[in-house]
Amino acid sequence: MIKSLDPRITRENIEENYTIAPLVPMDNWETYEAFHQKKRGDQHMHVGIVHAPNPEMALLFAKDQYGRRGVTANIWVVKTSQVFCTEYEDQDMFETTPEKVYREAGGYKVMDKINKYKKEKNA
Template sequence: MPDFTAEGGHGAVPTGPEIPVESRPSKVRRDWPLYEVFVRGKRGINHVHVGSLHAPNDEMAVHAARDLYTRRNEGVSIWVVKAADITASSPDEKDPMFAPSGDKVYRHPTFYDIPENVPHM
């Protein structure tokens, strides 16, 4: 008579020398990739970073993001991006990264007067 086990939550599964049991390492949630979630609240507004989540794949990440971050119809569009795919500058590199634009005076309208009848400048 074979032995039985309920391992894996599948009920009584026969095991023993006459029944081969293949052991596979299961991928647990902590091994899932981290995704960053961006939601656009209304049409025409930029996507805003709202949080992070772990998911086994891209499709599940979109579904999980919808369930977590748009429960009250806050969004019209969701972006999920693997955190490992994001490249960002460091705050320590602020001066070397952004200082070159300071010496380009033509980018700033400080050398001419704006007419009174031009709104929103």
């Protein structure tokens, strides 16, 4: 029997060498992805996962895990198996996006044209 400095452990009468059957797959259930919103008006942010047998318990665990400290307004959970993703392998499909200046306000030099027009008109 384990004799511990902690009387609560000694009281449990645990054999030192006792073995237990190994955990089987899914013993710890499936995973849910958790999304945390700090305050109203903010985006929900992905913060990690929890293992849970159903959505209600996933929310409980997510509350403990990701809302235990700091500020929280709201939490979402979604089964990992229900999330669909792009592949990092295909990341190159986004490569030219930052080059498309015509999609940005800074891509339009209106004042340059106006100033040029005014200058020529008054010349």
